[in-house]
Structures are given as C-alpha cells and as structure tokens.
Amino acid sequence: MRGHHDMGGLPAGPVEPTEHNYAPWEKRVHALLTLLSHSSRGIIMVDELRIGIEALGAEEYDRLSYYERWIVSITNNLLKKGVISTDELGRKLAEIEAREAKGQ
Amino acid sequence: MHADHDHVHPHRHPPQPDVEDTPSTYYQRLEEAVRELLIAKGIFTGEDIRRTLEIYDSQSPVLGGKVVARAWVDPAYKARLLADGSKAVEELGIPMDTTKLVVVENTPAVHNVIVCTLCSCYPRPVLGLPPDWYKSRNYRSRTVREPRAVLAEFGTQLPDGVDVRVHDSTADMRYLVLPMRPAGTEGMEEAALAELVTRDSMIGVSLPRAAPVTAP
Incomplete structure (x- = not known):
C-alpha cells in the first residue's frame, strides 16, 4: 500500500513559490539530526528519521509543519533506542515550562 | 513636554516582540528538552550545535x-x-x-x-x-x-x-x-x-x- 508520504505522481495543486527564513529552533532540530547521524555517533540515521516521519498517521503528517515532524521522529527514535526515557523527557519538559512561566 | 502636544504623557512604545517573548509551542519545547538531555548525557556539546549551525549558514x-x-x-x-x-x-x-x-x-x-x-x-x-x-x-x-x-x-x-x-x-x-x-x-x-x-x-x-x- 502507498504510504501517505509517498506522493509522487498524485494529483495536486499549483506550486506556490513560497520561501521562508528558517527559524532558529528549526535549524537546531536539523542540527540535532546532523549530530546524531554523524558517523562518529550513528545514533539516528536519515532513513530512521524518515521511517519515524512516515509512521506518523496521515492526519499528523498533514497537521505538523516540516520540522515539527522531524522533532517528533527524532524524539520517538531516541525513546525507542533507550537513549532517553519518557520519565526524563517528561521531567525536562515540565522544567522548561516552569522556566518559561517564570520568564527566564 | 508641552501640554498641548498630542502626546502629553510619556507613552510607552509597544515592546518590540523578540522571538523569546512569543510563547513557545510544544514542538519548540520538545527540541529544547531533547537538546538539553543529549548535552547532559555527553552525546554532544552546545559547542557542537553552534558549529553545526555555522556550517549551515555557510552553505x-x-x-x-x-x-x-x-x-x-x-x-x-x-x-x-x-x-x-x-x-x-x-x-x-x-x-x-x-x-x-x-x-x-x-x-x-x-x-x-x-x-x-x-x-x-x-x-x-x-x-x-x-x-x-x-x-x-x-x-x-x-x-x-x-x-x-x-x-x-x-x-x-x-x-x-x-x-x-x-x-x-x-x-x-x-x-x-x-x-x-x-x-x-x-x-x-x-x-x-x-x-x-x-x-x-x-x-x-x-x-x-x-x-x-x-x-x-
């Protein structure tokens, strides 16, 4: 069966010549993958990133922006490989939210 | 300041919103969380991230x-x-x-x-x-x-x-x-x-x- 990401040849609308300057957080997501996939580490390779993106349901795939898909896939890969745990991640997210609430 | 001036009281300019002032999204916090955890585990350093971003800017x-x-x-x-x-x-x-x-x-x-x-x-x-x-x-x-x-x-x-x-x-x-x-x-x-x-x-x-x- 054709995956949702596999859109080559399907009918679609006109190509809008859109450009945008990448936001700093988007470039940092990219940097995470570059570092994780570097041959000195080999923690998440590009094909694994893609499998993680393709595993998002069709609805999530369309709802998330490009780098949102990336960070979700990177996170899921790290959890699956046991590089980070859900507990650690939950605590860290709570810490970041608390930090932001205090305006830091 | 002149009393007949339109702006009699010192008015504050609306603060210029910085990127940091807009509330972050869940996915932005996820990036921050993952990055901080990986740095804390010694998988890479903050300097590695900065150097990688510099390479992107040079391409x-x-x-x-x-x-x-x-x-x-x-x-x-x-x-x-x-x-x-x-x-x-x-x-x-x-x-x-x-x-x-x-x-x-x-x-x-x-x-x-x-x-x-x-x-x-x-x-x-x-x-x-x-x-x-x-x-x-x-x-x-x-x-x-x-x-x-x-x-x-x-x-x-x-x-x-x-x-x-x-x-x-x-x-x-x-x-x-x-x-x-x-x-x-x-x-x-x-x-x-x-x-x-x-x-x-x-x-x-x-x-x-x-x-x-x-x-x-």
Whole structure:
C-alpha cells in the first residue's frame, strides 16, 4: 500500500513559490539530526528519521509543519533506542515550562 | 513636554516582540528538552550545535554557482564533475560528507529537474537549505508526472523537442543540475559567470540568468 508520504505522481495543486527564513529552533532540530547521524555517533540515521516521519498517521503528517515532524521522529527514535526515557523527557519538559512561566 | 502636544504623557512604545517573548509551542519545547538531555548525557556539546549551525549558514547556492561556472570554463573539470560529483565538488573545498552527489547536465536536447517525492532530500552542501516549495506536496506530487506544467508555473517554457528528465533524490543520493551556459557569455570571466547561476536553475525549474547586456 502507498504510504501517505509517498506522493509522487498524485494529483495536486499549483506550486506556490513560497520561501521562508528558517527559524532558529528549526535549524537546531536539523542540527540535532546532523549530530546524531554523524558517523562518529550513528545514533539516528536519515532513513530512521524518515521511517519515524512516515509512521506518523496521515492526519499528523498533514497537521505538523516540516520540522515539527522531524522533532517528533527524532524524539520517538531516541525513546525507542533507550537513549532517553519518557520519565526524563517528561521531567525536562515540565522544567522548561516552569522556566518559561517564570520568564527566564 | 508641552501640554498641548498630542502626546502629553510619556507613552510607552509597544515592546518590540523578540522571538523569546512569543510563547513557545510544544514542538519548540520538545527540541529544547531533547537538546538539553543529549548535552547532559555527553552525546554532544552546545559547542557542537553552534558549529553545526555555522556550517549551515555557510552553505548556499553561491557554492553551487561556483561549481557550475568552473564546469562552464574548464572542460576537464566538467568531465570530472559528471563522472563523480562528490569528488569534483570536494576539489573546490565543498565536503559532501556521506551523501553521493550526482550532477546531471542540461543540453539542447535534454533538460533535467530534481525532486524528492518521498520527503525533501536536497544537495545541501552546494545549495544550502531547500526552499519551502521544494518540500511542498504540490511540487513533490506533480513534478514526476507533469514536469512541463510545473516548469511553466516557474515561468519556464521548453521547446517541444526537449526531453525532460526528472530525478528523484534519496537520502543517500542527491542531484544537482548543470545548466547550459547562456548564449553570449563567451568572453565572461568565471566569477561573473557564477553570478548568472541561480539556485532554481540548479534545481532545474528555471534557466540561468541571461548574459548582461554590455554597451557596444
């Protein structure tokens, strides 16, 4: 069966010549993958990133922006490989939210 | 301050919103969380992140333009570029890392276009980060089926007899189009030629800029 990401040849609308300057957080997501996939580490390779993106349901795939898909896939890969745990991640997210609430 | 002035009381200008002032989204916090956890675990350092971002900033279509201009003026270089793209761009100090670069040449009979139907694979070391439209559903879906219609949306009309070849990139193999050298550029220097080479002409959705009109 054709995956949702596999859109080559399907009918679609006109190509809008859109450009945008990448936001700093988007470039940092990219940097995470570059570092994780570097041959000195080999923690998440590009094909694994893609499998993680393709595993998002069709609805999530369309709802998330490009780098949102990336960070979700990177996170899921790290959890699956046991590089980070859900507990650690939950605590860290709570810490970041608390930090932001205090305006830091 | 004059009492009859419209602005009698010292008014505060609305604060200029900084990126940090807008509330972050869940996904932005996720990036921050993952990055901080990986740094804390010693998988990489904050300096590694900064250096990687600097490399991205140094990658742009200017590099691709240099490669194309060299191929236009140096037939031996062009032969090496078409034979092994990765090795030939490394000669000019552009590392391709682990991805293989395949350079496809436009001729009067053949026009090449690159796409990544499955995601967004792009020859970043020579072109930088891809434009949004390259990653869009519409470009990815249609370029492989009706490339001429897509090219027309970029204002590019090719003669009927030209064969259009579409190259679908992969994670490990990236394509770069070597556009045809514009007519009337015979006397131009390599550096000036490089300025005629646009990003879109190296993706294949358009042609290089025309030779500048010089005074007689």
